Amino acid sequence: MALLAEPRTALLDPMEPVPFRVRGIRDELEDTFTLELEPPNGRFEFAPGQYTMLYSFGIGEVPISVSGDASRPSRLVQTIRGVGAVTRALRNVRPGDVVGVRGPFGTPWPVDGATGRDIVFVAGGIGLAPLRPAIYRVLERRDHYGQVVVLYGARSPRELLFAEELQDWGGRFDVTVLVTVDNADRAWYGSVGVVTKLVPRAPYEPQNASAFVCGPEIMMRFAGQELESRGVAPEQIFVSMERNMKCGVGFCGHCQFATKLVCRDGPVFPFSEVARLLTVREV
Amino acid sequence: MRTVPIADLLTAHPFFGGMSTPAIQVLASCASEVEFAAGSRIFKEGDPADACFLLTAGNVALEIVVPGRGPHVVETLHSGEILGWSWLFPPYRWTFDAQALTATSAIRFDAEALRAAKAADKELGYELMTRFAQVLVDRLQATRLQLLDIYGTAR
Numbered sequence: 001m002a003l004l005a006e007p008r009t010a011l012l013d014p015m016e017p018v019p020f021r022v023r024g025i026r027d028e029l030e031d032t033f034t035l036e037l038e039p040p041n042g043r044f045e046f047a048p049g050q051y052t053m054l055y056s057f058g059i060g061e062v063p064i065s066v067s068g069d070a071s072r073p074s075r076l077v078q079t080i081r082g083v084g085a086v087t088r089a090l091r092n093v094r095p096g097d098v099v100g101v102r103g104p105f106g107t108p109w110p111v112d113g114a115t116g117r118d119i120v121f122v123a124g125g126i127g128l129a130p131l132r133p134a135i136y137r138v139l140e141r142r143d144h145y146g147q148v149v150v151l152y153g154a155r156s157p158r159e160l161l162f163a164e165e166l167q168d169w170g171g172r173f174d175v176t177v178l179v180t181v182d183n184a185d186r187a188w189y190g191s192v193g194v195v196t197k198l199v200p201r202a203p204y205e206p207q208n209a210s211a212f213v214c215g216p217e218i219m220m221r222f223a224g225q226e227l228e229s230r231g232v233a234p235e236q237i238f239v240s241m242e243r244n245m246k247c248g249v250g251f252c253g254h255c256q257f258a259t260k261l262v263c264r265d266g267p268v269f270p271f272s273e274v275a276r277l278l279t280v281r282e283v
Numbered sequence: 284m285r286t287v288p289i290a291d292l293l294t295a296h297p298f299f300g301g302m303s304t305p306a307i308q309v310l311a312s313c314a315s316e317v318e319f320a321a322g323s324r325i326f327k328e329g330d331p332a333d334a335c336f337l338l339t340a341g342n343v344a345l346e347i348v349v350p351g352r353g354p355h356v357v358e359t360l361h362s363g364e365i366l367g368w369s370w371l372f373p374p375y376r377w378t379f380d381a382q383a384l385t386a387t388s389a390i391r392f393d394a395e396a397l398r399a400a401k402a403a404d405k406e407l408g409y410e411l412m413t414r415f416a417q418v419l420v421d422r423l424q425a426t427r428l429q430l431l432d433i434y435g436t437a438r
């Protein structure tokens with residue numbers, strides 16, 4: 001266990017899960033929850049957009065993006081939708097249990113490189129979770145940017161992730177938050193329609209904007225196209241790709257996406273590099 | 284009260300971008316400014332489609348009543364968007380209810396006057412149809428995405 005007391009550096013074998021203790025579990029939506037994990041050495045450094053390989057002992061390991069605040073490294077926060085064996089098993093952990101963590105891995109959202117520009121976040125469904133650390137980062141350095149816009153779409157009002165935070169951000173005078181749902185009854189006074197419809201409504205200057213888009217591939221494809229048609233340069237649109245992963249560090253080839261390995265070259269890619277691939281079947 | 288003439292508002296709006304001054308004048312002669320209080324109904328499914336609107340402020344819900352489930356919002360429209368295309372095609376009846384979600388202002392075009400103007404001036408008719416076709420294509424594409432349930436799979 002001596003190694004665990006060291007800072008997380010290259011000393012650690014990237015294939016070896018490190019035990020993190022579960023400190024909190026919060027149900028976000030019917031099928032979505034957030035785990036708060038305690039790093040064994042008290043710190044987990046990551047850049048917004050990176051993910052970990054999260055290991056439910058005896059069940060398996062899955063890639064999950066960090067959804068917490070990089071300026072608070074004392075906890076590793078991850079938001080997970082239970083879709084299968086591993087993600088559902090992770091919902092059954094209890095405070096005090098231990099899960100295995102490898103990482104952080106992958107390319108970050110390049111928000112620090114977008115200083116001076118308008119910032120447009122576009123999220124769909126649980127895609128808000130991997131974007132949240134980038135939103136925190138931009139808000140922390142708010143005066144480094146022009147307009148800051150958060151566009152979010154979900155199936156229904158009941159399925160809005162981080163609803164309270166969205167409301168808080170929207171209440172700030174220096175952030176625009178637009179939320180839309182696919183389905184609603186009269187009790188909902190917000191927008192109804194797909195998230196791409198918010199793109200032309202938001203206040204930003206396309207030629208001076210950087211956009212960060214996260215959600216299912218089909219949503220990113222259409223959001224990217226809409227941003228591009230409004231005049232945002234495709235090299236200034238960034239998307240986070242998902243592929244099944246095994247090693248997470250470029251050894252096994254499981255996550256191959258055309259000529260790229262999502263685990264190593266991504267998951268965050270400029271839209272200009274992946275736009276064409278997003279329209280190809282079975283890449 | 285607004286002091287800007289309707290023709291100027293139309294000229295400045297992207298929907299009418301590129302239209303000639305005489306064409307804008309004709310459209311402005313079919314138009315008036317209207318306001319709807321939050322919660323008020325703008326039109327009702329099945330009623331004659333006697334107008335179309337360019338929303339200048341506020342939010343509008345297009346609703347359909349599903350028997351046993353009450354009103355269901357299919358789409359919302361916002362400042363800057365066009366509301367209503369049923370005036371274009373027989374039998375000229377609204378296919379949805381429209382309800383102002385917030386205090387809403389709009390430029391209202393009288394459908395009969397528009398249809399007459401379109402019939403009298405084929406070029407104006409073509410210009411209008413091209414613009415409305417774009418609105419319809421955008422709405423159709425958005426509806427397709429809505430049907431695809433794009434937040435449902437993966438992430």
Ligand SMILES: Cc1cc2nc3c(=O)[nH]c(=O)nc-3n(C[C@H](O)[C@H](O)[C@H](O)COP(=O)(O)OP(=O)(O)OC[C@H]3O[C@@H](n4cnc5c(N)ncnc54)[C@H](O)[C@@H]3O)c2cc1C
Nearest residue numbers: 062063064065080081083084085086087242243267437438
């Ligand atoms: C870089 C990266 C970051 C990710 N970040 C997050 C995150 O922050 N939160 C999160 O909840 N998930 C995230 N995912 C997705 C997550 O890794 C998968 O949902 C998980 O691997 C599914 O494993 P499982 O054993 O629970 O399900 P499996 O048993 O592998 O699959 C069960 C069912 O879920 C479907 N499925 C498989 N993968 C996904 C998927 N990606 N999304 C939805 N359904 C899927 C399968 O087709 C199958 O029908 C991320 C993936 C990648 C590559």
Ligand code: FES
Nearest residue numbers: 246248252253263
């Ligand atoms: S997951 Fe093994 S190469 Fe990417």
